[in-house]
Amino acid sequence: MTLNLKEFIHDVPDFPKPGIVFRDITPMLADARAFAEAIERLDEATRDLKYTRIIGIESRGFIFGAALAQRRKCGFVPIRKPKKLPRATVRETYALEYGEDALEMHEDAFIKGESALIVDDVLATGGTAEAAARLVGRSAGDVAGFAFLIELDFLGGRARLAPHRTSSVVHY
Ligand code: AMP
Numbered sequence: 004m005t006l007n008l009k010e011f012i013h014d015v016p017d018f019p020k021p022g023i024v025f026r027d028i029t030p031m032l033a034d035a036r037a038f039a040e041a042i043e044r045l046d047e048a049t050r051d052l053k054y055t056r057i058i059g060i061e062s063r064g065f066i067f068g069a070a071l072a073q074r075r076k077c078g079f080v081p082i083r084k085p086k087k088l089p090r091a092t093v094r095e096t097y098a099l100e101y102g103e104d105a106l107e108m109h110e111d112a113f114i115k116g117e118s119a120l121i122v123d124d125v126l127a128t129g130g131t132a133e134a135a136a137r138l139v140g141r142s143a144g145d146v147a148g149f150a151f152l153i154e155l156d157f158l159g160g161r162a163r164l165a166p167h168r169t170s171s172v173v174h175y
Contacts, residue, residue, distance in 0.1 A: 008044075008173050011037040012153065026153050026175070028063065028124055041172060042070045045150050048170035049120060054147035056080050056113070060106070060123040060135050061087075067152055068122035080112045080119070082135050093141040097134040106134050113144030126151040126171060129160030136167065 011031035018025040031037045045067060054077065059068025061083045072079040085094065085105045092107040113119070121135050126149070136146045146167050154161065154171035161169045 006037055006040050008037060008041060008152075012173065026125055026155075028152065032066065038070075041152055042067065042074060044172045045071050045122070045152065045170075046074055048172060049148060049150050052120060052147045052168070054118045054120045056117060056119045056144075058082055058108075058119045058121045058135060058139065060121070060131060063124035064122050067124060067150075071120075071122060071150070080108065082106050082108045082138060093138055095134040095137045095141070097130045099130070106131070106138060108138045108142065110142055113139065113142045115143040116145065118145040118147040120147050121149045122151070123149075124152050126154045126160040126164075126169065127158050129158075129163035132160070133163055136164070 008031065011034055013027040013030055015025040015027050017023065031041055056078045057068045057072040058080045059065040061081065065081060069079050085107055088107055088109055091110045093110045094105050094107045096103050096105045119139050121132055123132060126132060132149055139146050148168040148170065149164055151171045153173050153175065156174050
């Protein structure tokens with residue numbers, strides 16, 4: 004039976020700051036059937052894409068990306084916040100509402116011509132995923148597409164990630 008996954012995503016108003024509705028996926032992770040269905044639906048939404056690695060964006064992208072990589076029997080590459088990875092990295096900065104942030108990936112994470120599916124829990128403005136795509140390009144990899152559990156349609160992140168394909172399971 005198909006579950007309504009939104010029942011397992013809790014809305015937390017004004018977190019982490021006033022005016023933001025935080026989409027909390029921890030109830031979904033805690034329910035075995037809902038977590039399994041979320042991974043199954045991410046898999047279905049991206050099954051026709053060709054890629055050799057899944058990239059997960061720290062930190063909730065690790066949960067969905069690693070589970071999907073196991074299901075698809077492909078490798079997993081973490082993209083992390085600065086200064087967490089131990090070897091030589093490439094780094095991309097991106098704009099936040101106030102100031103900027105950065106993401107890093109091991110510079111040898113890709114062999115030229117390999118392609119990646121980039122996975123995160125939520126697509127909001129798309130700035131984080133766009134920076135992840137630039138990191139793949141910097142290490143000579145190709146982006147096969149993006150997959151998110153949740154897409155906040157009203158923020159228009161999908162347009163920012165075009166022409167790459169974006170697949171999302173649940174929309175708000
Ligand atoms: P953005 O770069 O604007 O697309 O923001 C995406 C990143 O911020 C993802 O890693 C999400 O985990 C997180 N994020 C943004 N908005 C929300 C939200 N309303 N609820 C939960 N996480 C969010």
